Amino acid sequence: MEATNALESGPKGFTILYRILTAMMLIAVIPIGGLWFISIHKAKQDWTENVFQALVQDTSALANRVDEWTEFNLRLLEQNSKSPAMLSMTAEGQNPILKSIQDTYDWVYLAFTVQPDGENIGRSDGKEAKFYGDRDYFKQVMGGKTIGKQLLMGKTSGKPALILAKPILSERQKIQGVLAIAMTLEDLSKAVTETRIGKTGYAILLDENNRLLAHGLGRVKNQLQDMSYHPVMQYREKLAGSNFVFTERGKKIVAYKFKTRMGWKLIVQQDYDEAYSSAVKSKNQSLILLAATLVSVVLMAYLLANHLATPIRRLTKIADDISKGNLSADIGERDRGDEIGALARAIERMGVSLQMAFDRLRKKK
Incomplete structure (x- = not known):
């Protein structure tokens, strides 16, 4: 009696529909999820490399501009330090060149020369000579460096200014003095x-x-x-x-x-x-595509699982009816060419066999 009641109440627990659905989802979702994870991981690596290379290229390009600016000013010093007027080490010979440098290059606000003892000789601004022997750029050149440089705050502009210096060398490569230019950094x-x-x-x-x-x-x-x-x-x-x-x-x-x-x-x-905005956008689009794919997979899996489970439930119902004596039940799945069709035909034969057995019992009575 308990077995009959259990059968009439229908299947309990994890039915075949959900088993088929789960199996199909695992088969489909795991590879899709794995491929998505791998592709996202690879895409992140590619984006990271792209972002890094873009930074390197931008930095290198700007560094080249900075180097070109400094090289230009160093060439300016080099060329003028070799002129006969500059080698004269006199204010009368040097001042016209120094004034020309200041007038020609907007960023140069002072061009001047210094003797080995630190005393100022020529100036482009026509002001009184000063002592520069205590300045870093002067000490660097006199100490043997090919370039002297010093960063300081401009008294007038209140902004950083740069002083570049080169030695004035005699024909025997002996230091006769120092040529320097004081520049604003506005162009830079x-x-x-x-x-x-x-x-x-x-x-x-x-x-x-x-x-x-x-x-x-x-x-x-x-x-x-x-x-x-x-x-x-x-x-x-x-x-x-x-x-x-x-x-x-x-x-x-x-x-x-x-x-x-x-x-x-x-x-x-x-x-x-x-x-990383483009990478995040691409990732979000991938997540949307993955979600849409998973929904489609679940829907297709459900439809297919239901397509398999529904006839099995119908055959279960027919078998239950036959067990209760209803041998005239219509078995609609018997024309299928798969295992479900074979099961339907077997149930049909079972019903026919039971009908024949019942007929023989009635004749004997």
């Missing part, structure tokens, strides 16, 4: 500030002592700012595609640094979110 700063990477990316130029020369956001103050705190400057190892992401003041950035020929440091940085 303009090249830095005009460099934009997307909406949030910019460049920073530092001297060899990590003092700020130019900032893409115009943050140059009336003092020489120490930028050693920048996370890129604190990172001592060589930057690569695996270590160019930093946190600056609580904000995630991507950044790269490059050393110029003058020993200056050039940093190019960009907000992480903007740098």
Whole structure:
């Protein structure tokens, strides 16, 4: 009696429909999910490499502009230091050349010469001679360096200014004096500030002592700012595609640094979110496509599982009816060419056999 009631109440638990559905989903979803994970991982690696290479290229291109600017000024010094008038080491011979340099190049606000004892000889501004023997650029040249340089704050502009110096050499390559030019960095700063990477990316130029020369956001103050705190400057190892992401003041950035020929440091940085915006967009689109694919797979799996489970349920119902004596039930699946059709025909034969057995029993009575 209990068995009959259990049969009448229908199947319990994890029915064949859900078993077929689960099996089909596992077969379809696992490969799709695996392929999606691999493709997303590979896409992230590719995007990371692309972002890094873009930073390297932007930094290198800007560094070339900085190097070209400094090389131009060094050539200017080199050419003029060899002229006969400059070799005369007299104010009368040198002043016309120094004045011409200042008048020709807008960024040069002073061109001057210094004797080996530190005393000023010629000046482009016509002012009284001064003593320069205590200046770093002078000491560097007199100490044997081919280039002397010193960064200082301009008294008039209140902005960083640069002094470049070259030795004035005799025919025997003996130092007769020093030729120097004092320059504003406005043209150089303009090249830095005009460099934009997307909406949030910019460049920073530092001297060899990590003092700020130019900032893409115009943050140059009336003092020489120490930028050693920048996370890129604190990172001592060589930057690569695996270590160019930093946190600056609580904000995630991507950044790269490059050393110029003058020993200056050039940093190019960009907000992480903007740098990876296309990657995030591509990932979101992939997630949408994956979700749509999974929904389609589940729907198709359900339809197919239901297509298989429904006739089995009908045959189960017919078999139940036959067990209760209803031998006239119509078996609609017997024309199918698969296993379900074979089961339907077997149930049909069972019903016929039972009908024949019942007929024989009635005749004997």
